[in-house]
Amino acid sequence: MESSTTELPSLLSNQSSGGCAAVDMTAENTLFGCFYILVFFLALNGNSLALWIFSHQRGSSSPANIFLMHLAVADLSYVIILPLRATYHLTGGHWPFGEVPCRMAGFLFYVNMYASLYFLACVAGDRYLAVVHAVRSLKVRRARYAHIISFSLWALVTVSMAPLLVTHQTAEVNGVTVCLQLYREKASRNALISLAVAFTPPFLTTLSCYLLIICSLHRGSRLEPALKLKALRTIGLVMLIYVVCFLPYHASRATFILGYNHPGVSCQTRRGLSLANRLTSSLTCLNGAMDPLIYLFGAEKFRGTLMRLFCKDKAGMSAATSGELKGTHESSVSAKSEF
Template sequence: MESSTLEVPFLLANQSEGCMAADATAENTLFGVFYILVFFLALNGNGLALWIFSHQRGASSPANVFLFHLAVADLCYVIILPLRASYHLTGGHWPFGEVPCRVAGFLFYVNMYASLYFLACVAGDRYLAVVHAVRSLKVRRARSAHIISLCLWALVTVSMAPLLLSRQTAEVDGVTVCRQLYREKASRRALVSLAVAFTPPFLLTLTCYLLIIRSLRRGSRLDPALKMKALRTIGLVMLIYVVCFLPYHASRATFILGYSHPDVSCQTRRGLSLANRLTSSLTCLNGALDPLVYLFGAEKFRGTVRRMFCRDEAGISAATSGELKGTHESSLSAKSEF
């Protein structure tokens, strides 16, 4: 999808070399702290989600299947965030070697594009559940959702596989840099990759959202609680697109079109490069925001989290009042109702 954008040319023209100034200390510190915070938020949220989804009893809904695979994609990327943080906190130096650099770039793009398509699948499932509730019963099966998910994993993995085969580290001014973190290639061919990877899931999600809104405004017979669930889920998905993915792809397109232009000044090139790095870091936020989609989009997930917190609150209240027996009985009652 965008593997070709990562073959960074480090033998630049003299003018371009002058624009690639060393990263400021403040910038690197902010990036490093940001990745550490996102790491802890995403690790806890998606780890809890994966545990809940894998321990659910009974038949799973298609939405839950897609959300399970989304949590797997997030965790695959979360594990390399400490490496990105270390890179910035050491002043833009990559001390981990060639293979970890390749894996970091590979997982970055696998997570981003797998997340885009799994979120689109969640939106599509909500559309079928709201607009075609009866007719879609035969289509909306957990087995079909698993097949679709496996196909998406295969597509994304194969598309990004070249990143694992090409060299991704280089020496710049006596410092080892990881190319995906240093500066991505300003290739016009990357515009095609951006369009193919981002546009279809974005348009699918947006279309589903608009069709759901139209259906609800026309007086859908769907239960009001299910209506709100659908609106919250699609709204959160669109929020993740707007906050995490849209800025990056808009910035990448601007970077590709503007960086290599002969009339662009060094200061402008520096600004385009910084904007690309900033928006690239924003894509990591989807790992911290996705648990909100699980919370509002998966009934069993929300019920399990609610019971966990209610149980904790009940335990604290019982400890202060001395009514431990009553708390135990109420906890057992809550379990039996789920």
């Protein structure tokens, strides 16, 4: 976790960073504000529906579905503060909500991001066991173990980010209240260790599991062609979320920490680093809008329930859809794989 006791947004710290003149960020703030509002509605609707479907599924859930359900909870925990971030931008970088909401905004930002990373890694691990070790993993891939792992991860992430809740995070600058947690424009190089420890293990786990799955599918497996295609589609979607939402942020943060306060760095370079920091920070919240696609393509019961929900009112379609979904689900269970 990064130190945040003296960090200010670049707009307010330009004058103390080598005499750089302040720049007009009205258009930038407007775009960020509208972006957060759009993501809020997409993520709120998608994850609320997903959580409702997961909680109303009959019978025991697969480990993958349990991890996905916790992923939806993580997304919703961050979605609720997106209107605050939108307001912060639309009011020109002023934080009118006070100290406690500012702390919560930073806390939920990191809890969501790293909980999402680890739950995606858990899904990848479960898929690896289901495809590569389908028979031998039957005793391990149980709902009870998935719940234990999930709650353990929640405890780990929450405890790791808890210091953000007890650190002062607002400051008055030129009559404007800023929330230091939203954009960390200064950080010690020790933060690189935190970035590496929090991001590298789940990323490498996810990447390794999916590469092993692809190799197994390439060599030939007992999965039906339709299930193989679904597996590859889910793998591609998860890796797309990493490339769009998480890799840019961590690469940008590392570059920012190493370069922002380096002697001889020009004002233009500092502004570029600051903009990249804000942009990649905003991209991380896209995972809340993209994760429902994983539920749609990666969870058989979820897709079946969703289709029945939207097709039940169509004449003559409900029974056919139900029978088709049942057959698909039975095929999936027999293969011990629910992508």
